[in-house]
Amino acid sequence: MESQQRIPPEVKARIEAFKKIREQEKKIQENMKKIKYKVAILSGKGGVGKSFVTASLAFAMSYLGRKVGVLDADIYGPSIPKMMGVQGETVMATTDGRIIPVTAPLGVKVLSIGLLLPQEDVPVIWRGTLSTSAIREMLAYADWGTLDYLFIDLPPGTGDEQLTIAQLIRDLTGTIIVTIPSDVSRVVVAKAINFARKMNVDIIGVVENMSYFECPDGSKHYIFGEGAAKKISEQYGVRFLGEIPIDPRISRANDAGEPFFVKYPDSKASKAILELAEKIVEIVEKNMDR
Ligand SMILES: Nc1ncnc2c1ncn2[C@@H]1O[C@H](COP(=O)(O)OP(=O)(O)OP(=O)(O)O)[C@@H](O)[C@H]1O
Numbered sequence: 459m460e461s462q463q464r465i466p467p468e469v470k471a472r473i474e475a476f477k478k479i480r481e482q483e484k485k486i487q488e489n490m491k492k493i494k495y496k497v498a499i500l501s502g503k504g505g506v507g508k509s510f511v512t513a514s515l516a517f518a519m520s521y522l523g524r525k526v527g528v529l530d531a532d533i534y535g536p537s538i539p540k541m542m543g544v545q546g547e548t549v550m551a552t553t554d555g556r557i558i559p560v561t562a563p564l565g566v567k568v569l570s571i572g573l574l575l576p577q578e579d580v581p582v583i584w585r586g587t588l589s590t591s592a593i594r595e596m597l598a599y600a601d602w603g604t605l606d607y608l609f610i611d612l613p614p615g616t617g618d619e620q621l622t623i624a625q626l627i628r629d630l631t632g633t634i635i636v637t638i639p640s641d642v643s644r645v646v647v648a649k650a651i652n653f654a655r656k657m658n659v660d661i662i663g664v665v666e667n668m669s670y671f672e673c674p675d676g677s678k679h680y681i682f683g684e685g686a687a688k689k690i691s692e693q694y695g696v697r698f699l700g701e702i703p704i705d706p707r708i709s710r711a712n713d714a715g716e717p718f719f720v721k722y723p724d725s726k727a728s729k730a731i732l733e734l735a736e737k738i739v740e741i742v743e744k745n746m747d748r
């Protein structure tokens with residue numbers, strides 16, 4: 459009988475690991491309860507401006523009077539700290555071990571693996587399991603306080619990180635899909651839409667970034683093609699949220715960590731960003747009416 463009572467050490471270790479995961483998931487749910495709207499920024503494709511749209515929306519929502527946080531879930535290429543002007547800031551912890559996000563311009567709270575690693579040019583060489591466990595840790599132990607919006611910047615694709623966010627944030631408000639007007643992007647974005655649908659995540663809508671370039675004489679040049687987001691919107695029945703033009707000053711403002719629409723309030727891109735934020739307020743705060 460005695461042999462039946464003894465639990466082998468490896469089983470004990472597994473039980474302990476399982477308990478830790480359950481505890482972490484409980485903490486994630488507690489943390490997420492204090493945040494009204496959780497919005498993930500998705501796109502199948504890399505380099506289309508997800509991080510720029512995330513940072514701009516966060517700044518714009520804060521400008522509209524909302525309490526806002528940004529979680530950078532891009533473990534391998536975190537660009538949020540630099541774009542939001544907090545690169546190199548030190549993340550502090552509470553006495554009970556919770557991580558305190560840093561504060562970016564306009565009072566936006568920011569947390570990113572880029573703030574937790576010692577040097578910005580050292581690559582993270584981790585397997586996917588470690589990347590997702592870093593995301594889990596940030597979701598469970600970040601001390602956001604209460605927020606109206608948490609925007610989550612995701613890496614490109616529909617892999618482990620996207621899956622982790624969709625599964626762990628059970629009451630995710632929805633996702634915003636970013637594309638550029640090219641056909642190549644359109645095809646990859648369709649995958650992102652189907653991914654969100656498979657995961658039962660609401661799609662708030664699709665944003666077209668780098669839609670056109672306007673010359674000083676007012677002529678518009680469609681560098682990457684024209685109308686892809688509208689086509690996607692019609693083909694897949696998702697809302698078209700707006701288009702943001704190419705503006706070289708955007709890239710410079712991003713590199714300097716400055717909110718673009720504050721620095722260049724009269725530009726078309728700034729107006730587009732504010733309109734986008736207002737539209738999202740309309741949709742999200744009126745309870746995803748579609
Ligand atoms: N509308 C725009 N006009 C000019 N430059 C832009 C615009 N949108 C984004 N950029 C610039 O394009 C580059 C890519 O943007 P960003 O890093 O936001 O893309 P991403 O989709 O997050 O990329 P990744 O897939 O690597 O995460 C950045 O240098 C950014 O400053």
Ligand SMILES: [Mg+2]
Binds near residue numbers: 508537
């Ligand atoms: Mg990015």
